[in-house]
Amino acid sequence: MEHPxxxxxxxxxxxxxxxxxxxxxxxxxxxxxxxxxxxxxxxIQSWVFISGVLRHSPDLMAxxxxxKLLSDPRMTERMNDxxxxxxxxxxxxxxxxxxxxxxxxxxxxxxxxxxAGSFLGLRAPHWKQLLLWLGVFIALGLVIELLxxxxxxxxxxxxxxxxxxxxxxxLLVLGVGIIxxxxxxxxxxxxxxxxxxxxxxxxxxxxxxxGVFAVMHMQYDPAVMLLILPMGIVLGxxxxxxxxxxxxxxxxxxxxxxxxxxx
Numbered sequence: 001m002e003h004p005x006x007x008x009x010x011x012x013x014x015x016x017x018x019x020x021x022x023x024x025x026x027x028x029x030x031x032x033x034x035x036x037x038x039x040x041x042x043x044i045q046s047w048v049f050i051s052g053v054l055r056h057s058p059d060l061m062a063x064x065x066x067x068k069l070l071s072d073p074r075m076t077e078r079m080n081d082x083x084x085x086x087x088x089x090x091x092x093x094x095x096x097x098x099x100x101x102x103x104x105x106x107x108x109x110x111x112x113x114x115x116a117g118s119f120l121g122l123r124a125p126h127w128k129q130l131l132l133w134l135g136v137f138i139a140l141g142l143v144i145e146l147l148x149x150x151x152x153x154x155x156x157x158x159x160x161x162x163x164x165x166x167x168x169x170x171l172l173v174l175g176v177g178i179i180x181x182x183x184x185x186x187x188x189x190x191x192x193x194x195x196x197x198x199x200x201x202x203x204x205x206x207x208x209x210x211g212v213f214a215v216m217h218m219q220y221d222p223a224v225m226l227l228i229l230p231m232g233i234v235l236g237x238x239x240x241x242x243x244x245x246x247x248x249x250x251x252x253x254x255x256x257x258x259x260x261x262x263x
Contacts, residue, residue: 023198030195033107037100037187044096052088053078084158086166093175097183104186108194120190125244133238137251140234144227153223159259169260177260181252188213188232189239189248206236231255 021029050070054061057078060069069075082088105116112119148154166172188209196205210232214225235248 026198027195029111030191030198033104033111034187034192034195037103037107037191040103041096041100041183041187044099045092048092048095049079049082049088052085052091053082056082056085084161084165086162086164086172087168089162090166090168090171090175093180094171097175097179101179101183101186104191108191119194120186121194121239121243121245123244125242125247129238129242129244130247130250133234133242133247134251134254137231137234137238137255140230141255144231147227153221154227156220156224158219163260173257173260177257178253181256182249184213184216185235185239185245185249185252188216189235190245193236193239202237202240206233206240209236 053075057074060072060075060078105120108120109116117123144154162176163169163172192212193205193209196208200208210229213232213235214229217225217228220228235252238247238251239245
């Protein structure tokens with residue numbers, strides 16, 4: 001068997017892309033779909049957030065919604081006050097994550113047809129692979145916790161603010177703990193991973209998806225984002241070496257659930 005970092009199509013145990021179209025064109029199509037999903041994601045999140053802010057602001061609702069309202073100082077103040085609101089964060093995650101995950105599945109199905117499952121890595125993982133990468137991720141998590149304990153620069157109170165302001169913990173667990181990691185993995189270790197693999201080897205693909213993963217967490221300080229980068233690398237190799245997207249999905253969900261329960 002070829003080395004795992006070699007061309008993906010040479011390994012019968014992993015995604016086998018079909019080159020009906022040139023690899024460069026396949027990559028471009030995947031990149032375009034990725035951009036479309038990202039755009040839809042931010043539009044949905046923005047709509048849910050703004051709608052939530054208005055529900056919490058009867059005085060602004062009385063004026064009726066208009067684009068001019070977004071520049072109103074009162075609206076800006078309410079948005080700053082509610083940006084960490086647990087209920088809104090949960091609703092944003094649920095709506096944007098659910099819709100965009102379905103969008104990914106539909107788009108890839110239309111694009112790859114019978115090969116959509118192998119492209120996204122939808123096959124069930126071997127339990128040994130799951131335990132292996134879960135162990136690696138736990139070890140990394142302990143190192144990150146140690147760094148956060150030793151230096152305040154690596155600490156964040158983002159989830160503490162979110163949890164302290166929520167009125168529905170079950171909704172927060174569903175949104176942040178389950179749907180958000182499901183969407184992020186299907187986006188990064190599914191759509192983006194498969195698209196990049198048309199052009200680059202395993203290591204470059206893992207590095208690129210990990211970099212995008214870190215950038216997507218801009219709600220944190222730069223130092224904390226640096227700790228997210230190795231998490232993305234582990235999740236990427238878990239996807240590549242197991243051949244199943246469900247390994248990083250389960251690991252990522254476990255991480256988020258622990259973050260919600262034990263911030």
